[in-house]
Amino acid sequence: MKEEDEDLIGLWKSSDQSEKKMEATVSHFGESYFQKQGKDIFQRIRRNMVVELWASAVAAIGFPFIFKDDPFFWWLTGLMVIAVIVTLRIYGSYFRSIRQIHEGSIIESLTKKKDVLGKYIRRMHLTNYIIVPLSVGVGYFRADTDIVLFSEHFYIALAICAVTSAVFIILIRIYIQALYGKYYEQVTEMLNRLE
Amino acid sequence: MDINQLIQEYHPMIYKICRVYSDEYDFDDLYQEISINLWKGLKRYEGKSKLSTWAYRVALNTALTYQRNNSKHRNKTPLSESMVPASSSDEAAEKEQRVQRLFDAVRQLEKVDRSVMLLYLEEKKYDEIAEITGLSASNVGVKISRAKKQLRKLLEGQI
Known part of the structure; x- marks a missing residue:
C-alpha cells in the first residue's frame, strides 16, 4: 500500500519536471496581467453593488423632487438620506468580506x-x-x-x-x-x- | 517578494491546481484568476502562516468556487495541445500519459476531496493540510484515506 502511494506521489512529482518548461511563459506576465478585474461571482457581486450604490445615490437625490410641491417633501428627503447611509454601511461590510473572501482556510x-x-x-x-x-x-x-x-x-x-x-x-x-x-x-x- | 517572483515560485502549484480544477478550455482563465487573487492578497499577507500555506489557501479557495464561462469555449485550443508540454522521446511521452491519467483520475474526485488529495500528493504534512483546509488533523487522515481508496479504484490497471 505504501509503495503504491509512493508511486503515485512520484508520478505526481514528475509532472514538476515538465512544468519547469512552462516557467519561461510566466516571466512575460506584466503588471497589466494582474491588474485585470477578477471574473469570479464575488467580483460580479461587488461590481453590481457599486452600480446599486450609484443608483441609490441618484434615486436619493432625484426621487424626492417628484414630490417637491408636496408637504412631505423634506420628510421624504430625510428618509432617503437615512436609506443611503444605511445602504452604505451594509455595503461597506459586504466589500470588506468580499475583499478577503479567498484568504483563510x-x-x-x-x-x-x-x-x-x-x-x-x-x-x-x-x-x-x-x-x-x-x-x-x-x-x-x-x-x-x-x-x-x-x-x-x-x-x-x-x-x-x-x-x-x-x-x-x-x-x-x-x-x-x-x-x-x-x-x-x-x-x-x-x-x-x-x- | 514581488508578484512575478511569487508566481515564478508557485507556478508548479498553480499549474497543478489549474490542471485539476479547470477543463481544457478555461485553464488560462483560472490561472489568471488565481494569479490576480495572489497578487491582491499579497498586500494583505501578514505572515501569520507560512507563505506557502497562505498561497495554497488562496489558490485552492479560488479554484474550488471558480465558475467556468461557457461562452468562452469556442475558438480555444484544448489543454492537451496548448498547455501540456510536448515530450521529446517515447519514454517521456509514455510518462506524460501516465501523469495525464493520474490528473484525470484526481479530476474525477469530488471538488473538496480533490483539494485534500492534491495536498497529500504534494507531500504536505497532515498539520499543514489541516491548516489549509480548516479540518482537524484526524479528520484530514480520514478524508485522505477515503480519497486514496477512490483514486486507486479509478486508476486500477491504468498506470
Missing part, C-alpha cells in the same frame, strides 16, 4: 462565501418582492390617478398590476436562482462535505 472561505451569497440572494428576493409591485403600481396609477382611482376600473387596474407583478417576480426569481442560487447550493454542498 477552505472551511472559513466557504463559510464566508455562503454568508455573502446568502445575504445577497435574500436581499435580491426582498427587493424583488417590494420594488416590483411598487414600481408596477406607481407606474400604473400615476399615469392617470383621478380616472383610475375613482372609477369602476380600479379593481381591473389592481388585478392587472397584481398579474404583471406576479409575472415579473417569477421571472426575477428564476434569474436569481440561475445566476446565484445554484452557486449557493454548490458552496453549501462543499461545506457540508467538509464539516
Whole structure:
C-alpha cells in the first residue's frame, strides 16, 4: 500500500519536471496581467453593488423632487438620506468580506462565501418582492390617478398590476436562482462535505 | 517578494491546481484568476502562516468556487495541445500519459476531496493540510484515506 502511494506521489512529482518548461511563459506576465478585474461571482457581486450604490445615490437625490410641491417633501428627503447611509454601511461590510473572501482556510472561505451569497440572494428576493409591485403600481396609477382611482376600473387596474407583478417576480426569481442560487447550493454542498 | 517572483515560485502549484480544477478550455482563465487573487492578497499577507500555506489557501479557495464561462469555449485550443508540454522521446511521452491519467483520475474526485488529495500528493504534512483546509488533523487522515481508496479504484490497471 505504501509503495503504491509512493508511486503515485512520484508520478505526481514528475509532472514538476515538465512544468519547469512552462516557467519561461510566466516571466512575460506584466503588471497589466494582474491588474485585470477578477471574473469570479464575488467580483460580479461587488461590481453590481457599486452600480446599486450609484443608483441609490441618484434615486436619493432625484426621487424626492417628484414630490417637491408636496408637504412631505423634506420628510421624504430625510428618509432617503437615512436609506443611503444605511445602504452604505451594509455595503461597506459586504466589500470588506468580499475583499478577503479567498484568504483563510477552505472551511472559513466557504463559510464566508455562503454568508455573502446568502445575504445577497435574500436581499435580491426582498427587493424583488417590494420594488416590483411598487414600481408596477406607481407606474400604473400615476399615469392617470383621478380616472383610475375613482372609477369602476380600479379593481381591473389592481388585478392587472397584481398579474404583471406576479409575472415579473417569477421571472426575477428564476434569474436569481440561475445566476446565484445554484452557486449557493454548490458552496453549501462543499461545506457540508467538509464539516 | 514581488508578484512575478511569487508566481515564478508557485507556478508548479498553480499549474497543478489549474490542471485539476479547470477543463481544457478555461485553464488560462483560472490561472489568471488565481494569479490576480495572489497578487491582491499579497498586500494583505501578514505572515501569520507560512507563505506557502497562505498561497495554497488562496489558490485552492479560488479554484474550488471558480465558475467556468461557457461562452468562452469556442475558438480555444484544448489543454492537451496548448498547455501540456510536448515530450521529446517515447519514454517521456509514455510518462506524460501516465501523469495525464493520474490528473484525470484526481479530476474525477469530488471538488473538496480533490483539494485534500492534491495536498497529500504534494507531500504536505497532515498539520499543514489541516491548516489549509480548516479540518482537524484526524479528520484530514480520514478524508485522505477515503480519497486514496477512490483514486486507486479509478486508476486500477491504468498506470
